[in-house]
Amino acid sequence: MEFKSEFQELRLYRDNQLVRPITPGRQITEQSIDSPSMTFVDEAYSGWYVYEAQVFTTGQMYRFEVYDAREPGRVHKSIAVPANSKLIQQIRRDFDVLSK
Numbered sequence: 001m002e003f004k005s006e007f008q009e010l011r012l013y014r015d016n017q018l019v020r021p022i023t024p025g026r027q028i029t030e031q032s033i034d035s036p037s038m039t040f041v042d043e044a045y046s047g048w049y050v051y052e053a054q055v056f057t058t059g060q061m062y063r064f065e066v067y068d069a070r071e072p073g074r075v076h077k078s079i080a081v082p083a084n085s086k087l088i089q090q091i092r093r094d095f096d097v098l099s100k
Contacts, residue, residue, distance in 0.1 A: 012055070
């Protein structure tokens with residue numbers, strides 16, 4: 001979780017091909033701390049995206065691009081995840097168990 005900007009959208013690419021989510025979305029997320037020494041309240045947009053599990057069963061490279069609402073056409077953060085990463089391998093194992 002990263003509270004640094006106003007979330008606009010997430011794009012997932014598998015082998016440089018854009019993958020459409022089942023459910024794209026963003027919602028207001030509130031963070032608040034109330035203690036004797038300080039009070040902090042903030043609201044920001046956060047994202048919630050759902051993809052078909054099959055998206056991760058093939059492909060060699062996945063790239064997640066996060067876009068900031070303050071600069072909608074510019075990638076705020078790009079994260080590349082190779083197929084041999086622990087994350088993708090775990091998703092593939094989990095999906096393999098579910099498909100049997």
